[in-house]
Amino acid sequence: MTDTYKPADRTVPTRYRERAVYDRELVHSILDEAYVCHLGFIRDGAPVVLPTLFGRVDDRLYVHGSTGSRPLRMAGEVDTGLLVCLTVTHVDGLVLTRSAFHHSINYRSVVVHGTAHQVTDPEEKRSALDALVDHVIPGRSRDSRPPNNKELAATALLRLDLMDVSAKLRTGDPIEEPEDMTLPYWSGVLPLRTGYDTPIPAPGLDASIPPPEYLTAR
Numbered sequence: 001m002t003d004t005y006k007p008a009d010r011t012v013p014t015r016y017r018e019r020a021v022y023d024r025e026l027v028h029s030i031l032d033e034a035y036v037c038h039l040g041f042i043r044d045g046a047p048v049v050l051p052t053l054f055g056r057v058d059d060r061l062y063v064h065g066s067t068g069s070r071p072l073r074m075a076g077e078v079d080t081g082l083l084v085c086l087t088v089t090h091v092d093g094l095v096l097t098r099s100a101f102h103h104s105i106n107y108r109s110v111v112v113h114g115t116a117h118q119v120t121d122p123e124e125k126r127s128a129l130d131a132l133v134d135h136v137i138p139g140r141s142r143d144s145r146p147p148n149n150k151e152l153a154a155t156a157l158l159r160l161d162l163m164d165v166s167a168k169l170r171t172g173d174p175i176e177e178p179e180d181m182t183l184p185y186w187s188g189v190l191p192l193r194t195g196y197d198t199p200i201p202a203p204g205l206d207a208s209i210p211p212p213e214y215l216t217a218r
Contacts, residue, residue, distance in 0.1 A: 055131035
């Protein structure tokens with residue numbers, strides 16, 4: 001296994017090619033930090049994009065859905081699987097410039113192209129569901145009841161291998177026209193951040209059960 005993904009026609013952007021990155025570790029870190037992905041596919045000749053949960057195990061993504069969801073049904077209808085495009089994006093900062101035209105954002109994104117297949121092996125399904133839970137809250141799968149057979153039967157998963165994949169980033173300061181530099185407007189970067197707030201216990205929770213350390217240590 002190499003340290004980088006191999007660029008392909010559909011993973012090389014047509015604009016700002018210098019922002020494209022194929023480093024495996026960076027791609028994984030961007031994916032692992034995202035809570036939600038957007039899954040795109042074609043249904044009845046029209047594009048469909050759905051937000052959903054996902055998890056990563058090495059160079060494989062697992063996408064969650066119910067047994068009645070469109071992409072899960074479509075991936076199970078044919079042996080060839082379902083052609084998809086999966087994306088995640090983090091907005092790290094708002095880039096404000098003296099001109100309206102050059103406003104931008106600092107971001108990190110990943111785009112994955114490939115063929116998704118339904119997960120049918122029971123052991124793979126259980127480990128993939130653990131990965132989805134731990135993707136949202138690391139360590140949570142060991143700190144909750146595992147799904148029973150009825151719940152497993154009602155849950156479907158798509159498997160998507162990381163092959164045609166790329167990251168794209170924008171970082172740094174505003175880009176301005178020389179003639180705009182003396183205009184009397186504020187210019188700079190407004191950083192954005194995400195994080196945990198104070199945990200709110202569920203109604204009826206035993207007051208003697210404290211929030212787990214992995215919720216309060218951040």
